[in-house]
Amino acid sequence: MAKPKLALYWSAACGGCDVAVLDTNEKILDIANLVDIVLWPIAVDFKYHHIRAMADKSIDLCLFNGAIRSTEQEEIARLLRDKSKVMVAFGSCACLGGIPALANLTSREEIFQRVYREAPSNSNEAGTVPLTKTSVAEGELELPGLFDTVLQLAQVVSVEYFVPGCPPPVDLILKLVDLYATGKLPPAGAVIASEKTCCDECERTKEEKKITRIYRPHEIIPDPKKCLLEQGIICCGPATRGGCGLRCIKANMPCRGCFGPPPGVVDQGAKLVSAIASIYQADSEDDIKKMVEEIVDPAGTFYRFGMAESMLKRKVLRRSQGSVQDAKD
Amino acid sequence: MSFEPRIVGILCNWCSYTGADLAGTSRRKYAPNVRVVRVMCSGRVDPTFVLKAFEMGADGVLVCGCHPGDCHYQDGNKKTARRMPLLKKMLAQFGIEDGRVRLEWVSASEGDRFATIVNEMTEQLRALGPFRSNGGDGHG
Numbered sequence: 001m002a003k004p005k006l007a008l009y010w011s012a013a014c015g016g017c018d019v020a021v022l023d024t025n026e027k028i029l030d031i032a033n034l035v036d037i038v039l040w041p042i043a044v045d046f047k048y049h050h051i052r053a054m055a056d057k058s059i060d061l062c063l064f065n066g067a068i069r070s071t072e073q074e075e076i077a078r079l080l081r082d083k084s085k086v087m088v089a090f091g092s093c094a095c096l097g098g099i100p101a102l103a104n105l106t107s108r109e110e111i112f113q114r115v116y117r118e119a120p121s122n123s124n125e126a127g128t129v130p131l132t133k134t135s136v137a138e139g140e141l142e143l144p145g146l147f148d149t150v151l152q153l154a155q156v157v158s159v160e161y162f163v164p165g166c167p168p169p170v171d172l173i174l175k176l177v178d179l180y181a182t183g184k185l186p187p188a189g190a191v192i193a194s195e196k197t198c199c200d201e202c203e204r205t206k207e208e209k210k211i212t213r214i215y216r217p218h219e220i221i222p223d224p225k226k227c228l229l230e231q232g233i234i235c236c237g238p239a240t241r242g243g244c245g246l247r248c249i250k251a252n253m254p255c256r257g258c259f260g261p262p263p264g265v266v267d268q269g270a271k272l273v274s275a276i277a278s279i280y281q282a283d284s285e286d287d288i289k290k291m292v293e294e295i296v297d298p299a300g301t302f303y304r305f306g307m308a309e310s311m312l313k314r315k316v317l318r319r320s321q322g323s324v325q326d327a328k329d
Numbered sequence: 330m331s332f333e334p335r336i337v338g339i340l341c342n343w344c345s346y347t348g349a350d351l352a353g354t355s356r357r358k359y360a361p362n363v364r365v366v367r368v369m370c371s372g373r374v375d376p377t378f379v380l381k382a383f384e385m386g387a388d389g390v391l392v393c394g395c396h397p398g399d400c401h402y403q404d405g406n407k408k409t410a411r412r413m414p415l416l417k418k419m420l421a422q423f424g425i426e427d428g429r430v431r432l433e434w435v436s437a438s439e440g441d442r443f444a445t446i447v448n449e450m451t452e453q454l455r456a457l458g459p460f461r462s463n464g465g466d467g468h469g
Binding site for chain 1: 375376377379380383384397407408410411412414415416418423424425461
């Protein structure tokens with residue numbers, strides 16, 4: 001019997017998810033024995049045309065990491081969806097938008113302005129910006145177009161399973177492979193992680209949550225036994241799905257929210273606003289003002305990984321007339 | 330056609346809802362732009378509710394509770410007093426204007442005050458124009 005076919009793809013991502021697959025160490029050999037890898041841009045030399053030549057649904061499992069923010073990424077996501085039986089959003093970017101989706105607090109125009117014109121390291125007197133089409137003597141050159149809005153995979157194609165994490169922890173990757181190999185995959189739509197919050201799984205000593213100032217991680221060496229929130233450090237544990245193995249907490253760093261909202265929570269950021277404001281002991285207007293000032297970047301802190309997944313999705317986009325090329329509405 | 334702002338008013342049962350009721354029973358005329366939702370306490374107003382209202386097409390959200398010290402549940406409104414300013418700071422990062430979310434204390438006897446707040450907010454929103462969240466539809 002032919003081995004099942006596996007595709008791994010990266011779009012708007014840092015490569016960490018691919019490294020996490022390699023972090024399975026010697027188990028990667030078991031995976032390689034179990035399946036035929038048909039696409040894995042970071043490690044294996046297969047091209048898009050190889051995939052295009054395949055029959056629909058001939059890939060058994062596709063692990064797709066990274067958010068979608070360009071026409072190329074969208075095209076490959078659709079291609080892999082057509083060719084795959086089971087599509088897995090692999091890692092926080094594919095599941096929730098991840099760090100790239102913080103770009104939703106700006107726009108393509110602002111990004112181009114900053115990156116190609118204002119950044120101090122630039123030397124771009126001609127004001128060159130990338131164009132999707134450029135004519136040169138040899139013909140027309142094409143580049144993928146960048147979207148204003150960074151999307152999660154499920155906003156582009158249908159997705160069967162979600163494996164969150166920045167990157168997904170090895171035990172969850174192996175769990176997914178095991179569920180797949182033994183034919184025990186849960187109903188489509190399942191998140192392969194815990195059903196509890198990170199806070200619920202945390203073993204630190206928790207007492208009464210009352211704080212009077214916020215410490216940013218570089219301002220304090222936290223007590224490794226005590227709840228980080230109770231020490232005044234913004235920890236996203238109360239509104240973050242567990243199953244991560246508490247990697248950050250065990251390194252004495254607060255939860256940054258990479259597993260996204262727990263079951264039942266619609267908007268991770270809104271819940272964190274609620275949680276942090278509730279425990280901060282501020283009754284006078286001055287104290288409330290102090291609290292608001294101490295939380296320097298609420299959107300970036302509370303939606304660090306979950307912007308595309310959030311209710312607002314992005315900053316309100318105000319188009320300046322005609323300056324954004326081929327924008328899609 | 331002129332723009333009629335849609336305001337979602339989330340009012341606490343004990344003071345503000347009764348205050349709004351008083352505005353009605355005293356036949357105080359005020360802008361019909363507010364759609365009132367009654368909650369037991371302004372402390373019940375999860376910031377998610379505010380986002381949900383915007384997601385469903387509200388142009389503004391008005392949250393009203395008992396005056397500080399008057400909370401039926403002792404300190405529900407104290408938590409709201411902290412949550413709303415933090416939420417507003419975050420909403421500003423999303424480009425949502427300050428005037429679109431308003432927190433006010435309205436007691437059961439302040440029907441007139443409730444009417445004035447709704448009138449004021451309606452005019453403010455009229456000036457700001459419709460709220461358009463363009464997240465998530467296609468690529469923006």
